[in-house]
Amino acid sequence: MLDVRRLRLLRELARRGTIAAVAEALSFSPSAVSQQLGVLEREAGLPLLERTGRRVRLTPAGQNLVRHAEAVLERLEQADADLAEARGGLAGALRIGAFPTASRAIVPAALVALARRHPGLEPMVCETDPAAVAHALRAGDLDVALVHAYDFVPAEREPGLTTEPLYGEAMYLAEPAAGTPGSPAAPGAAGVPGAPGSPAPDQDAVLRAHAGSPWITATPGTLCHAMTVRACQAAGFTPRVRHQVDEFATVLALVAAGQGVAVVPQLGVTGPADPSVHLTRLVMQRRTNLAFRSGAAAHPAVAAFGAALRAAVPPDLAGSRAEA
Numbered sequence: 001m002l003d004v005r006r007l008r009l010l011r012e013l014a015r016r017g018t019i020a021a022v023a024e025a026l027s028f029s030p031s032a033v034s035q036q037l038g039v040l041e042r043e044a045g046l047p048l049l050e051r052t053g054r055r056v057r058l059t060p061a062g063q064n065l066v067r068h069a070e071a072v073l074e075r076l077e078q079a080d081a082d083l084a085e086a087r088g089g090l091a092g093a094l095r096i097g098a099f100p101t102a103s104r105a106i107v108p109a110a111l112v113a114l115a116r117r118h119p120g121l122e123p124m125v126c127e128t129d130p131a132a133v134a135h136a137l138r139a140g141d142l143d144v145a146l147v148h149a150y151d152f153v154p155a156e157r158e159p160g161l162t163t164e165p166l167y168g169e170a171m172y173l174a175e176p177a178a179g180t181p182g183s184p185a186a187p188g189a190a191g192v193p194g195a196p197g198s199p200a201p202d203q204d205a206v207l208r209a210h211a212g213s214p215w216i217t218a219t220p221g222t223l224c225h226a227m228t229v230r231a232c233q234a235a236g237f238t239p240r241v242r243h244q245v246d247e248f249a250t251v252l253a254l255v256a257a258g259q260g261v262a263v264v265p266q267l268g269v270t271g272p273a274d275p276s277v278h279l280t281r282l283v284m285q286r287r288t289n290l291a292f293r294s295g296a297a298a299h300p301a302v303a304a305f306g307a308a309l310r311a312a313v314p315p316d317l318a319g320s321r322a323e324a
Helices: 004-016 019-026 030-044 060-087 100-105 107-117 130-139 203-208 223-234 248-256 300-312
Strands: 049-052 055-058 092-098 121-127 144-150 161-176 214-217 240-244 262-265 277-293
Touching: 004 019, 004 030, 004 055, 004 060, 004 130, 019 030, 019 130, 055 060, 060 277, 060 300, 092 100, 092 130, 092 300, 100 107, 100 121, 107 121, 107 300, 121 300, 130 144, 130 161, 130 277, 144 161, 144 223, 144 300, 161 248, 161 300, 203 223, 203 277, 214 223, 214 248, 214 262, 223 262, 223 277, 248 262, 248 277, 277 300
Parallel strands: 092 121, 092 144, 214 240
Antiparallel strands: 049 055, 144 277, 161 262, 161 277
């Protein structure tokens, strides 16, 4: 009989490519991972792995077993959901991953509603970059998470995970307003943060007007950084990055100080309008989804948190385009 824990290791190896990466992600030693995979090969009765340098590649039999492992793990999640439903009354920890703007604007209201309806449930929020969510969910470090995707950075399908759409956000080009240091030659009026308005008719032209400007982006490796770079490249240039900052309030403060221009999402510009910052709405959007392990959709805690989140989405976001 194949061991489910070893199947999980094989599934992670298929995603990560090295024994060391699997060991780090699941808090094992590399030797323990190798040993358990060796046992799995003996249980299977044929080779599942072949080494190519430092990486390990799955044989056709190994790849086929990973597909079966995905189905097995999904059924186990469904079984766990059924048991939770049968026990009645939600209790215990619910580990939630969220990125900063959602953590500030939406998650607190959802947690208030969740506590009112399910006082025995203990939600635990961990700020997690969406790029790291898939591994954290599969490893069991998170139970549910908010993830986002941009028009220029489409979300990849992640084996073993399911997503449901929550909301979509407008995106803005933030630049120093006319008359402030670093402002563009053409005069502009200060935008109103959070007000969707009508998107610019020619997004490429809006971005290309700042081909020679310094840019403020998120740190490399994040979806936000990739979004800005790819949007600019689609407009015909590569941005000259001066500052790399992940927190949008700081990004806007740098824009107001004339330090560059940036692309920011709607939830990143909520609050009182800053007359030093001019906002131009772009055509592109950011979409936010709820992610969890496949088979966990019916888990009472996951379903309850999803319902609380949807009720907490501000009206100006709820009607925006969102898709899984």
